[in-house]
Amino acid sequence: MAETATREFLHNLHELPHTVKDACFRLGKEPESEREESHATFHNLFLHIHSVRVHLRTLKPTLTFGLGLMATASFIITIITGVLLMVYYKPSTDLAYQSIKDIHFTVSTGRFIRNIHRWSAQLMVLAVLLHMARVFFTASYKKPREFNWLVGLGLLVMTLALSFTGYLLPWDQLAYWAITIGSNIANSPREMTDAIGITKFFDPGGLQKRLLLGANYVGQDALIRFYVLHVFVLPLALVTLLGVHFWRIRKDGGLAKPEDPMGGLAEWGGERRPVFQPLATKTYGLMALVKGKRPPVNRGPENTVMSWPHLFWAELSVLMVTVAVTLVLSFYYDAPLKELANAAIPENPAKAPWYFLGIQELVSYSAFTGGLLIPVIVVVGLALIPFLDRRPGGEGTWFGSSHERAVFWQSLFFACAVTVGMLAFTVNYGWLRNWFPNIHQLWIIAINPGSLLVLIFAAWSLFILKRKDSVRLSAVSLFTCFLVGFTLLTYFATVHRGPNWHFYWWPSQWPVH
């Protein structure tokens, strides 16, 4: 009858907020029990990659500091701001610079969005580097997570490539000369092929540079290639690898965590319950057959909590903290933009983006060693870590095995001393070609500060291997040396290298040009 229908209609209108909210849940309402919470996680398109329960230890902020999440959050922010910038950016050498100026001055929220894009890109690089360090120091690469470590290395390379390709797009002096340097680093195998005289037949350096630039110089072809790589190819590759990375986290048993003591007791809901040995492959999938030795029948929660809502609060907060930090930085600091790119006026000094400055410092001694040999050695070395250190134990804890902290500090000081010493030596006394002007280039390729640092660090880690009788500890020493070397070289090239790559104590001392 008409009257009850009207009342029904008005009632439904009144209940609108609640009914809309409840309709978002397939359950029909917000989860009110643990089973409903599992349901909400498991049946959600975006959330079901998470396990339904997570281990308490993995929720501790000081285990991971949310670095992986921060990297992902930064990536998402760069994608969103990147798409927005694509609405106005024009990838032509005539128009690119002006389009960036227009974005900065006239586009609604353009200045802010461009700053966000730049800062979140920098944060992403920083986050992935710190994340790699975290994974290493918590030994979270050990079986069965070796493959994920490799995927992570691939993600690192892709992140650096994304940042590098984006660097050229503004087409200003900073961009043009940084990429000139970068493409010449790609050309660095020439140093070796020239030294042994085979360039005519075998020129990988020249090929790499031509593939990058599409020409012999940095011009329109380079801009278009970098643009295509930056907005499509690399993001697609990264998203794919990221998917594999997250999938593997899940299948490898979630975040690495320390073993619960056998037969120990865990506190849950005010009671103490027996704890069972959690298996690395335990996933708590409700409807999946998981690989494991013992099915979890009649077992307690074993120090786990529901993902909904705890894990999601954690993830959401890391996302928002990343957003907040990026926004604050973007509000106060504009993304740099120098004058229009001018091939006739070299930037002096012409510096690569900061994450490549360590390489640029090494390249200043020997192009081949610094530009190709050492980066390859570093990447291969990092990739080998989980395959050389196979003894289980210590996962999920910072400096889990014995003496790790001590070895870390020792290596830190050792690497600091050696790197600073090497840099001080070269600044004051030069290197081989200063003393022997006619020496063959092969000597310099073989013996230069970069190669010497690698050899010294390798020797140190072998020393630790013998002395402490532990592969893990020698890996810790080598990784620490690498971190210190990378940081110090990057710092040195940023602050202390001025025009003509001369040494200066502070940028204020650079001759004003």
Next chain:
Amino acid sequence: MSRLDPPRVSRRSFLSLASLGSFFVAMGTAAAGMFRLPNPAVLPGPVRRFKLGAPDEFSSGSETAFAEQNLVLFRDDEGFYAISSTCTHLGCTVARSKDGFACPCHGSRFDSKGSVIGGPAPRPLPWLEVSRAANGDLIVNADNEVPEGTRYRV
């Protein structure tokens, strides 16, 4: 509720509400900002406001064609008006004919006030906004149309 039912958990707390609420507000604000971006704050391209000269240069009853600016400026006793020379069919430039304008491309015909008298044109030739610059010169804004019959009095 029997013992077999799982225990109820209630996590509603002010903190949860506040944090989730502020999250959504933040996301909403961000989205609002992002949606503003594609709307250009200043239209690109060269200005289409043309200075045509002092009003006294055009006597009453005159019509002056400005080929470069694609318009014809008329003056009669009631004032100035400007008619665009762009055919409303598919954009060709119309030519002056005996009793108005004719388009060479598909045969549209317009009278001297721009109304369609033949051919495929769907609507009359646009009347363009006439105004004056600060120094008194007539300005026609080709980006602004005015209703037919609008006169600009000097």
Next chain:
Amino acid sequence: MKDPSRIYRWLLLVASVVTIVYLVGAAVRENYLAQWRTVQQEYRSILREKATDDRGRELLAKFRVEMKQASIPALGTVDRCVTCHNGIDDPRMTDVPQPHRAHPGHILDKHPVDRFGCTVCHHGQGAALTFNEAKAEDVFWDYPLLPSELTESTCVACHDAEKLPPDQIPLLVTGMKLYQEKSCGSCHKLGGRGGTLGPALDNEGAKTKHQLIMTNLRPPHTMWNWQNAHFRDPGGVVPDSQMRNPTVTRREALALTAYMLSQWKRDVPESYLAPDKIEQKYRALHPLPLTGEQVYKQYCTACHGNGSYTRWDKKFNRFIPAIRGVSLIATATSEYFQSNIEQGRPGTQMPAWGPHAGGLLPEEITGVIEYLRSGAGGSGAPAAPAMTALTLRGDANKGLSLFLRNCAGCHGMNGRGGLAPEIGNPVFQRAATDEFIIRTIRNGRIGTAMPAFQRDEAPAFSDRDIADVLAHLRTLGEPKGQKAMAQNAILGTPPGGKP
């Protein structure tokens, strides 16, 4: 057990609030605090005050607070100056404060903003929307805003300066005149003509601050400031500069600065070029020759002065030859002058001036030689007595010791020059005849530091001595000889002998 996600909810709350604050802050900063909005609101109230007639009211009604720009694809510029300079073409806005004031003069009548924009004449960062960014003195922009008095230097991009009314370009006219009067062409090339001691100035106006040494310059570090300071004190701005102070007044320095800034080969579309500019470009391909006096005044005076006596130059640390001196004119042939002018003295401060070097036309060189000769006056060298020295064969070894004792002090150890001209210079050796050298040694050069070695009253050299010295001098011309001379002179072995 504690709620494991409590900390995260707090973090979420704080982070979200911070996010909201900064999002709103950014929106406010862009939409309410933007400098140009304030300016436009001020302008609107000015319009309101002046809306006393129909037109004023119409302009007020049509005024909208929004970004405005003049986009000129032909010039490749998008100038947003009009966003703040709203009154630029409103003749009523003469008594209002900047930035609302109308453009001075009647320039805009022929150069409307819609067709020219602003930066083509004024430079600055046209795309900017704040004053500091538009002025662009301290930001990363190649061409900051020109000070108003220097704006005339950009007229030359489209106009022939000589065809513009001089009262419109006073500084430029003065600058052009001064450049010639001060003989800047002696050391600097301009338009392909000039000396090589200093850098060529052809595209001086296109230089950016990164191409000039700014270490000793007080801010602002701009091109025009550099040029101005450099004209007033070259050595102060460029360390080790060879340029002597042109001693100009403040206004003259500014005029020369304007002239320098106008030297810019800009790519302006033909539709923007004034017809006289196209003519000027054509004329530059076929220049009319200058007179000898004009050439001398523009390209020689900076070093040689009026040429009738030697000058001691502090910067070069040597005597500069008196090329219009009576003695030189008496002894030198036109071929001598021709060689030296066309080829210069390589290795010294005298550049080559031939058509492919310094850019002087052959008729101009002939003209300047005539002008040099016209300097001769008064008593020249005495009539030539029998030049017995010509017929004697000189002994270069004896000549060496004579040379070292009498000549090397000024002319350098092996004729390398120093205080006095470089006798070992290949051009001199080729151009100077024996007679020329003998005459010069005998009679010296009046008005210079070169003494006469065979004056009748107290001859320092006999004819034989002169012949010996001449023989030695000729060995200086041989490259091998020069090196051998150097070595042997140090070791003390006679030339040609065994070491």
